Amino acid sequence: MNRTMKSRAFKTTIVAAAVMGVVGVAQARDQIRIVGSSTVYPFASYVTEEFGAVTDYPTPVIESTGSGGGIRLFCNGVGEGTPDISNASRRIKTSEVERCEENGVTDVTEVKIGSDGIVFAQSSSNDALDLSLEQLFLAVAAKVPVDGELVDNPYEKWSDIDSSLPDREISIYGPPSTSGTRDAFEELVMEAASEEFEEYGEEAYTEIRADGAYIDAGENDNLIVQRLSEDTKAFGIFGYSFLVENPDALIAASIDGVEAEPEAISAGDYPIARSLYFYVKNQHAEEVPPLYDYVEMFVSEEMIGEGGYLTDIGLIPLPEEEREATRQKVEERTGLQVSDLN
Numbered sequence: 001m002n003r004t005m006k007s008r009a010f011k012t013t014i015v016a017a018a019v020m021g022v023v024g025v026a027q028a029r030d031q032i033r034i035v036g037s038s039t040v041y042p043f044a045s046y047v048t049e050e051f052g053a054v055t056d057y058p059t060p061v062i063e064s065t066g067s068g069g070g071i072r073l074f075c076n077g078v079g080e081g082t083p084d085i086s087n088a089s090r091r092i093k094t095s096e097v098e099r100c101e102e103n104g105v106t107d108v109t110e111v112k113i114g115s116d117g118i119v120f121a122q123s124s125s126n127d128a129l130d131l132s133l134e135q136l137f138l139a140v141a142a143k144v145p146v147d148g149e150l151v152d153n154p155y156e157k158w159s160d161i162d163s164s165l166p167d168r169e170i171s172i173y174g175p176p177s178t179s180g181t182r183d184a185f186e187e188l189v190m191e192a193a194s195e196e197f198e199e200y201g202e203e204a205y206t207e208i209r210a211d212g213a214y215i216d217a218g219e220n221d222n223l224i225v226q227r228l229s230e231d232t233k234a235f236g237i238f239g240y241s242f243l244v245e246n247p248d249a250l251i252a253a254s255i256d257g258v259e260a261e262p263e264a265i266s267a268g269d270y271p272i273a274r275s276l277y278f279y280v281k282n283q284h285a286e287e288v289p290p291l292y293d294y295v296e297m298f299v300s301e302e303m304i305g306e307g308g309y310l311t312d313i314g315l316i317p318l319p320e321e322e323r324e325a326t327r328q329k330v331e332e333r334t335g336l337q338v339s340d341l342n
């Protein structure tokens with residue numbers, strides 16, 4: 001079945017479901033509010049546009065606030081002034097769940113939608129590059145080992161780290177501290193690589209340099225992509241989907257010899273792979289009638305399955321059994337417990 005036919009069939013199904021869903025329901029608010037991750041934003045935006053086009057509900061309002069910022073807004077409380085859904089490019093933290101509960105947000109469903117790789121990319125006008133996790137760490141860490149001691153990062157060029165690397169100034173556009181991509185980068189790159197250096201002791205090291213080599217580029221990953229087209233000697237850190245959307249303009253470095261490709265990301269072979277989520281405020285379900293119609297559309301095979309619409313824009317599908325588990329959680333509106341995060 002081609003894409004157009006699939007879309008028509010899908011629209012017929014979802015319209016019928018939406019019509020049935022609104023009968024007899026008193027609507028306090030019929031427009032869904034979504035906040036959160038800039039990495040999940042392209043996928044969620046696709047679903048919101050489709051939802052607005054094929055149902056009688058208005059297109060949901062979606063803001064790219066970063067994972068941390070979105071979860072903070074989500075956990076502020078229950079009521080019309082708070083979001084219904086928060087997208088996240090990393091799993092919610094125990095401290096965030098506890099804050100939610102303190103503010104009365106006590107019934108939340110966690111929805112895993114797929115996998116993603118964090119890419120380290122540059123302008124395609126440059127030669128391809130292979131980096132080790134340790135080399136990438138040494139480029140961005142605030143303090144690095146030199147002669148057995150930790151010192152302020154002295155590396156100004158990539159070739160200062162290793163003579164085989166380009167004789168180019170270290171300039172990296174990356175996400176801010178509120179970003180789930182930043183959290184995942186710190187865990188998958190900084191923590192993992194620092195364990196290879198005895199100078200850091202038993203504690204993982206995640207502090208990123210603030211001397212200008214690492215440039216906080218904000219929550220909008222599209223701006224990082226734009227900057228790389230202008231600053232062709234720089235690198236950028238962002239989600240795989242933005243690489244897919246700009247295949248002629250950008251190339252990603254391989255990490256430890258592994259290319260950032262769907263198969264390697266899905267299998268966990270690519271070293272900087274992570275899962276993507278969104279969180280649903282179940283206490284809003286009755287007052288926001290379209291909430292679960294939207295959620296069910298998002299987790300359908302037509303969206304997140306093999307060959308689904310979202311794979312066309314860079315989502316890496318979960319294995320079939322995980323997709324089924326996700327849909328079961330949505331159907332049952334399974335509540336997230338702090339113990340689930342341990």
